Structures are given as C-alpha cells and as structure tokens.
Amino acid sequence: MEKILVTGGAGFIGSHTVVELVDAGYTPIIVDNFSNSDSNAIRGVEDIIKRSVKVYEGDCNDLQFMNDLFITEKNITGVIHFAAYKAVGESVGKPLEYYQNNVGSLMILIDAMKNHNVENLVFSSSCTVYGQPDHLPVTELSPKKVAESPYGNTKQVCEEIIEDVVKSNAKFKAIALRYFNPIGAHPSSKIGELPIGVPNNLVPFVTQTAARIREELSVFGDDYNTPDGTCIRDYIHVVDLAKAHVKSLQHFNNQKTPYFDIFNIGTGKGNSVLEVVKTFEKVIDGKLKYKVDPKRPGDVEQVFGNVDKANNELKWKAELTLEDSLRDAWNWQKTLM
Numbered sequence: 001m002e003k004i005l006v007t008g009g010a011g012f013i014g015s016h017t018v019v020e021l022v023d024a025g026y027t028p029i030i031v032d033n034f035s036n037s038d039s040n041a042i043r044g045v046e047d048i049i050k051r052s053v054k055v056y057e058g059d060c061n062d063l064q065f066m067n068d069l070f071i072t073e074k075n076i077t078g079v080i081h082f083a084a085y086k087a088v089g090e091s092v093g094k095p096l097e098y099y100q101n102n103v104g105s106l107m108i109l110i111d112a113m114k115n116h117n118v119e120n121l122v123f124s125s126s127c128t129v130y131g132q133p134d135h136l137p138v139t140e141l142s143p144k145k146v147a148e149s150p151y152g153n154t155k156q157v158c159e160e161i162i163e164d165v166v167k168s169n170a171k172f173k174a175i176a177l178r179y180f181n182p183i184g185a186h187p188s189s190k191i192g193e194l195p196i197g198v199p200n201n202l203v204p205f206v207t208q209t210a211a212r213i214r215e216e217l218s219v220f221g222d223d224y225n226t227p228d229g230t231c232i233r234d235y236i237h238v239v240d241l242a243k244a245h246v247k248s249l250q251h252f253n254n255q256k257t258p259y260f261d262i263f264n265i266g267t268g269k270g271n272s273v274l275e276v277v278k279t280f281e282k283v284i285d286g287k288l289k290y291k292v293d294p295k296r297p298g299d300v301e302q303v304f305g306n307v308d309k310a311n312n313e314l315k316w317k318a319e320l321t322l323e324d325s326l327r328d329a330w331n332w333q334k335t336l337m
C-alpha cells in the first residue's frame with residue numbers, strides 16, 4: 001500500500017481525501033498544524049475508515065520538521081498539498097501572512113521532497129487564478145488574470161513555482177487541480193466543513209443560519225451582471241473533489257518525469273448565491289433568513305469551468321448534485337447542534 005503524505009489533512013477537503021485514499025488502497029499520512037482545523041476531524045475519519053491514521057502535528061513552513069517526517073515515514077511515494085490559508089476576504093487584509101504561509105510552505109515542501117526522492121505532487125490550486133474571466137466557461141488554457149486577491153495570487157505563484165521546478169528537468173511529477181467551490185460533507189455526517197469562528201464561505205454560513213447560530217445570511221451584492229444579480233460559482237461536492245486527488249495519483253503511473261499538468265475540477269455548471277439559498281430551502285422545506293449587503297472586495301462576479309479535460313484524461317467526473325451537497329452539509333450541521 002503506497003504511502004501518501006497529506007498536508008492539511010485535518011481540514012475540510014483534506015479529511016475527505018484521506019477517506020477516499022484509504023478506500024482506494026493507499027496509506028495516508030497526515031500533517032497539520034491545526035491552525036484552521038480541528039482534531040475532531042481525525043476522529044471522524046477514523047470512524048469512517050474503521051482504523052487509525054497516522055497524524056503529525058507540525059508546520060509545513062518548518063524545513064527541519066518536514067525533513068524529519070520524510071526520514072521517519074520511509075517510502076512515501078506522493079504528496080497531496082492542501083495546507084494553506086484560504087479566505088479571499090481575509091487575504092486582502094493580511095497579504096503578507098498569506099504569501100508567507102501559502103508560497104513559503106510549498107517551496108519548503110518541494111525542497112524536502114527533493115531531499116528524499118519523492119517525485120509525485122498533487123497541488124491544491126483554485127479557480128481564483130482565472131480572476132474575472134472574459135469568457136465562460138473557463139478552460140485550462142484560459143488566460144490567468146491579475147488576481148482579485150492575495151489568496152488568488154498565491155495560487156498563481158505556486159503554480160508557477162511548480163512549473164519552473166518541472167522545467168528545470170527535475171525528477172518530478174506534479175498536477176495542479178484548480179478547484180471551483182467545494183461544499184457538502186461526507187454522507188456519513190462524521191466529517192464536514194468546520195470553520196473556526198465566523199464562516200468565510202457561503203454554505204457553512206447558510207447551514208449555521210438555519211441552525212440559528214447566525215442571525216441571518218449576508219448576500220454580498222445583488223446588482224452583478226447575472227440573471228438574479230448575485231455572484232455565480234461552480235459548487236462541487238467535497239466527496240467528488242476528494243476523488244479527483246486519487247485519480248491524479250493514479251494518473252502519475254502513466255507519466256514520465258518531468259511532468260506537469262493542470263486540471264479544472266468542478267461540475268461544469270454555475271449557480272448563483274440565491275439559487276443556493278433556494279435549493280437549500282427546498283432541502284430543509286423551510287425559509288432561510290437573509291439580507292443583501294454591499295459587495296465584498298476581491299469577489300469575482302462569476303466563474304465556472306469546462307471540466308472536459310479532467311473527465312477525459314483523469315477519468316474523473318463529478319457525480320453529485322447541488323441538492324446532494326446541501327443535504328449532506330445540512331445533515332453534518334445537525335450533528336453539531
């Protein structure tokens with residue numbers, strides 16, 4: 001069973017990916033500093049997979065720690081790198097922290113991988129690299145725009161670092177997965193999105209509002225150039241997204257070093273904020289309290305992707321619907337009440 005290091009493995013996407021890795025026959029090794037995650041996620045993962053998982057608490061910005069980890073865990077064959085700060089709005093106010101954490105940790109990780117002859121890297125990128133696109137849906141060949149936020153720019157810079165490493169003819173294989181908007185939770189309701197403090201993402205704010213943890217949902221702007229005036233995003237179920245990482249690891253088996261490629265990971269369809277609200281109201285068979293607030297800095301009007309490349313080359317396809325995602329997110333929220 002191949003060992004796969006999962007940085008940020010206690011986080012939302014990371015924890016779901018750990019479950020899918022085990023299901024596919026891999027042995028995941030988690031590293032997380034728990035700055036934006038909860039150790040309860042590890043217990044949830046272990047409940048699902050019916051066994052323990054190795055976890056190292058530490059920071060990917062610490063080269064000594066990373067080198068020691070690769071020495072301790074011999075024969076790691078690949079890395080999935082999730083560990084990063086991820087809030088668009090927060091990054092506008094804290095740009096240096098985002099560059100230090102997101103860009104710095106990637107450079108240290110690649111350095112440690114090279115020190116220990118680990119070739120395969122799946123990088124957690126983002127559709128934010130497209131900025132506000134000229135044409136929709138975006139493809140992997142769509143131009144990268146000037147980022148609307150420091151967070152988005154860290155993803156652009158990280159992709160460029162990986163590409164430059166591969167161009168240096170290093171014995172290295174990498175895939176960057178450009179996610180759209182991950183939502184939902186594991187259908188077991190044992191793991192899900194667990195934001196610390198006030199949520200930065202739409203769906204946990206929706207579920208917390210329905211659970212009366214939040215007084216009401218804020219819809220940021222209703223005068224965008226979209227059918228109902230609210231922002232449009234491609235919302236993908238986190239379990240579908242997690243499976244794309246497994247497909248990426250399997251894809252490496254057919255590639256020679258050096259290798260680098262990029263894949264959009266989404267449903268290929270956009271939904272507006274108000275569509276999400278209305279679909280959620282259908283799931284709960286009730287009304288959700290919301291208000292319209294001013295637009296947020298850094299928000300893109302609309303973005304959704306063409307995912308034909310991932311469908312054809314990775315043999316991966318999103319299977320779950322927006323309604324599935326919101327139902328699973330709500331069932332997860334109810335376990336926290």
